Amino acid sequence: QVQLQESGPGLVKPSETLSLTCSVSGGSLNDYDWSWIRQSPGKGLEWIGCVYDNWNMNYNPSLHSRVTLSVDTSKNQISLTLDSVTAADTAVYYCARSRGWFFDSWGQGTLVTVSS
């Protein structure tokens, strides 16, 4: 059974860059799409972006100018960077596996707080 685990700093200063990694175990990155989704405290789910199974990327237009996704197939990892963060970027960040926009596996999530 595939498992996803997010990792990265829990605290980022305003205007700096948020960097997270999703490590996938028990399965290959091939044949699936991989997304980052975030949830601000007490709020709903916001899709950030996706790495397709052909390694193309797709980003939420509202975040596109600040987001970069990357893949390391040798490590079975998907990474997220978000530039110029503000307090509004404070959230739990999830990575999730999908095929056809159906998210069948999620990581446990990691809380990132933006604060000086």
Add this chain to the structure above:
Amino acid sequence: SFGLTQPPSVSVAAGQTATITCGGDYLGSRVVHWYQQKPGHAPAVVVYGDTDRPSRIPERFSGSNSDNRATLTISRVEAGDEAVYYCQVSDNTADKPVFGGGTKLTVL
């Protein structure tokens, strides 16, 4: 852009049936998935492809979708069903997923 509308909250007595709705234009022409999120946990799918259930999800959970509304029905509600439920579709025009705002189910 395409949006999904859910009631913020639904309350139901234990043992009764809970109905959680998700509205959107021509929603019946799209494929709807439902996720359950308990406090401190990641969302987990309870219904996918409008009506299918993962094997770990009891038959008490069922989904339907037609016209402008999708519905998640939970029969014989238990205290453990208390959670926030999100509907989700794909916005084919923008090629991205869209989530509803979530419905908090309270079991009385």
